[in-house]
Amino acid sequence: MSRRVLVTGAASGLGAALVAAFRARGDDVLATDRVAADGIDLVLDITAGDDWAAAVAAVEQRWGGLDVLVNNAGVAGGGRIDRCTIEEWRQITEVNLFGVVRGVQAFTPMLKAQGSGHVVNVASLAGLVHPAGMGSYNATKAAVVAFTETCGHELAGFGIRASAVCPSYFRTHLMDSMQGSDTALGEIVKGLVERSRITADDIAAAVLAGMDAGEDVIVPDEPARQAYFLKWADRPAYDAVMRAQATKLQQVDA
Secondary structure, three states, X not given: OOOEEEEOOOOOHHHHHHHHXXXXXXXXXXXXXXXXXXXXXXXXXXXXXXXXXHHHHHHHHHOOOOOEEEEOOOOOOOXXXXXXXXXXXXXHHHHHOHHHXXXXXXXXXXXXXXXXXXXXXXXXXXXXXXXXXXHHHHHHXXXXXXXXXXXXXXXXHHOEEEEEEOOOOXXXXXXXXOOOOOHHHHXXXXXXXXXXXXXXXXXXXXXXXXXXXXXXXXXXXXXXXXXXXXXXXXXXXXXXXXXXXXXXHHOOOO
16 A cells, blocks of 8 residues: 655665665655655755754645654764864754754644654664764654653554664765764764665665664664664674774774
8 A cells, every 4th residue: 555655865875765765665755854855845954943843744735644653854063072162063963963862742633643653763873882982963862762662652542653764874965965064073973974876765764674674773784783683682892893993993093
């Protein structure tokens, strides 16, 4: 059966890949992004409450309801503890956390009224494991994971599911949005993204498979699964890996 799907951040990267994957399954997709672009059906700035209200109205007019809300839009960022400013913390939180919260709040009344729906919030492996130098990004993505779990519990009685997506590094244009004054950290992360063999299409396919399987936390790639497994299976080994990475980061400016 064809589903009615709204995807944020759909102009490129994982958002565009998710739109293509849903449509390949026969779903009807409303592709949104903060700027008008080819393939975008609706301009939606996830930090603007009025834009979310307009999105709800557009969905109501177009379909009369929504089956899947995909909160994908986000920005990259981070910085070492003494280099990431409070203003940078505010900026990344406004997008990566509050953007998700606004979307869920906007559509929850519709989903409750129809007694069904699936909220899919794209977090990151950084929401599950927490490397050095990424405090602000880690915190926002961990918050998305926690918020999504809360949604799953709170909305289950209304027939609504919630899933958090936690990929590792994959090739995407996300680094174009990299924010922060710790430029050395930015270059390291950019290198990790560019060296990844995983594509946005790979992640999108795994997201749909995870949704089909009813997974509350979708860990869509093998590097992410290995890192998450190490954390809960052997915490001392996990800590050793993370602190070795932190030591390398300290040497960047030496």
